[in-house]
Amino acid sequence: MKRRTFVGAATALTGASFLPGFANAQSKEIRMIESGGASGESIQKGYIDPLKAKTGINVVRESPSSLGKLRALVESGQTGTTLFELGSGVVLQAKKLGLIEKLDWAAINPAPMFPEAKNEYGFGYQYFSTIMAWRKGAKEPKNFTEFFDTKAFPGKRCLPDYPHYCLPFAVQAAGVPIDKLFPLDVDLAFKKLNEIKKDVAVWWKAGAQPPQLMKDNEVQYSICWSGRVVGDPAFGLNFAGGKADLSFICVVKGSKPEDKAAANKLFYEMSLPENQAKAAEVISYTGPSPTLDALLPKDKLWQFPTSKQNKDVQYFENAEWWADNGEAVNKKWEAFKLSL
């Protein structure tokens, strides 16, 4: 292609998107960056496929998502990606850094949702739990005091290599009830971690590690994501004291109005319990509808983060506290890691 024709084509393309009359239209295709794996497939089957069937709008998925990637996207001024998946803690940071847009909840007009999922800056679309699990045959702990008691419950542990996944469980081990976890007693948490560290064989970075390590009998107990262990007869698990957290879908700062309009249609689909039930067939994490339990198979209710029996015994992630204290805690965490 000659240079001149190339420039001409580029002008034609950019020109089209600014034509008056198109401003309120919806794009026929938008892009989303999500965390990938089964979670991404659940988005496809639960939400994107119904959206496409109803409206013809397609959503192209990419993965994985990270705050660094989002920041790079926004700071480079791109508008190609509209939707971005972020964890609850990261939503706050992304908001502070001006990387995401406020959602127009009136325009989305969602079906009823749990209040924490209806964030000003993000659609909490997927609950996931971080819980204790063990290799079948190991003595079964009922709470984190027992989980941290390596004398009464002997065996190697596998804990997350992230302070915000580890510390709240450590203070529970010291007897703090789940409604009194925050503000977090950081020193108490590290005291408990120092007691258990010699029995921790692996600090995991990837969610796939703990189930594999338990299967290989490298460790007997793990703190891990519920979706990785439920339904596998090789493992026992307990939601008691677990952490319920939400993944959010956010709108990238500077997205075009027509893309945002298309995104709102997707958000609406994501609020429907019947769609959430479809997504839950792919992954055992659940959407934010309070009436979802009725649509899920009765015999599997014990597997899901939001089923009544599980939601009540877990604490919910305190993203605000971590946003204010995360960095200071991380320095202590690195020092702790160096002491291993």
Add this chain to the structure above:
Amino acid sequence: MTRSTGFSFIAPLLVLMVVAFNAPIVYMLGLAFWEKGRGFTLEHYEGLVEAPVYLRVLGNTMRIALIATLANIVIGYPLAHWMRGLGSRGRMIAIALVVLPFWVSILVRTYAWIVVLGNGGIVNRALQWSGLTDSPVSFLYNELGVTIGMANVLLPFLVLPLFAAMLRIDDRLLQAAASLGAPPRTIFWKVYFPLTLPALAAGSLLVFILCLGFYVTPAILGGGRVPMISNLLDTLINQIPRWEQASAISTILLIVTLAIFAAYRRLDRKASA
């Protein structure tokens, strides 16, 4: 063709290099000095000095990288030397085997080590079966695991240049040394080894620098017990996020790396002067 017209041919490429590769790096490094709305600051470096835990992670990374590089040399040098002695067919096979890991995803390779070296892995089962040990030996989830993993992944970076340098050594030099009365040990240390030294130094430097940036292997084979600077940078960029702090650490990392490189160049020039 004059020099200047020659330059004009590569100028566009040079511009592309600077814009596409160097400018983003400079921007990233600049983040530590320059904050939006606040201007020039050294605060992020002060933070590093006041709470040196991040510097200690950097130190730890250097130490691990050094150990892994040494392990690489201990394995790689004899391997390359052995390959030199093979026939052309044997060499082809050996090179393919050395390069093979390049074609396999780093994640797959790393998990493969778990199968081999885990508590229930092949090696431990063999050791216990043969009665050499009663309980499994901890190869993984410690510094040993990280070292083994990094040595494995980076071995081709050392072996290939070393092997190429060894192949270039004329057999007649070694024959000449023998005919001049030198015993094999003297031939090796006075003739063969000095001739491979530049390639060994360059390969080791490459391995060392790559070790500094290792991410996946330490996280998995180290069981998270071996803090490395790139894992820390990941936390600072993706979890917390403090890009300014990450930038300050990266700058220090870059300076250290360049200093090592400069020292190598000086040594090299001295040796060939």
Add this chain to the structure above:
Amino acid sequence: MSDIRLEGVTKRYGTFAAADSVDLSVTQGEFVTILGPSGSGKTTLLSLIAGLNRPTSGRIFIGGRDVTNATAQERNIGLVFQSYALFPHMTVLQNVLFPLGVRKIGGAEADRLARDALKLVRLDGFENRRPSQLSGGQQQRVALARAVVFKPDILLLDEPLGALDRKLREELQVELKQLQRTLGVTTLLVTHDQEEALSLSDRIMVLDKGRTQQIAAPTEAYLRPANRFVAEFLGIANFVSLPDGRQGVVRPERVRLAGAGQGQGQGQGQAARVVEAIYLGQMVRYHLALDDNRSVVAAVPFLGAAHAPGERISVSWESADVWPVT
């Protein structure tokens, strides 16, 4: 200084014999050249003597000692390669000091010996250069100095001048001969260059397909070749039929020319036509066609006038200059 003796030395690679029952005796201080085309086994023979290789059978003696199974290190031999084989990471002086170092000769004495050796090859002043900073001829002289500095029992030269251009080669031939005479060291040279062999050696050994063809003084081998191969390999040979049915060889210098019809000498003049006249400075080489279509080469001193191509002349030679070959 020692003598060399080979007894039935054979080296086989599978069924191929690179050296086949070779016998050779080199006396102390003698300069012998092993001459042969490439693939004749001459380098194999040298590497067997140097100890870089072991013979399949036969025995090798140096200075009366059986060294057949001795390593190269144990033989005390100075070896010079065509490729020089200087150690590129060492200076000229360090290269020459190397064999002294392995003999535990150090300090001032080693330094003096090395500098003397370099003076001998006229390279004093080049001590601190690297081999890569020297010309080919200079590098070869360093290799020579390195090979003689430790006073080896014998000196082995493997095509030492092969990589040099003609003028330099001729200069170095003279130097090599002088050096060998000065040191009086028993020397064995391998080359495929028959001129070099003829000009340098006390005796030459012609080798073909791993077998000895002739061992003789240069002029002897040239004028009285043992067989057709030697005759053809050493210079140009004119083959003629002898009355008894055998073949004889006449060297071009022994061919006489005269104007057409003017028979000269005792041989019968034969009519011939000049095909080509090649000027070689002091000599002219004529390629001639006899009337029966056989060709003859003649080399005669150039005295200002020459026969032109196409000219008819008469060719003759003394019967004493014809050497019968098989």
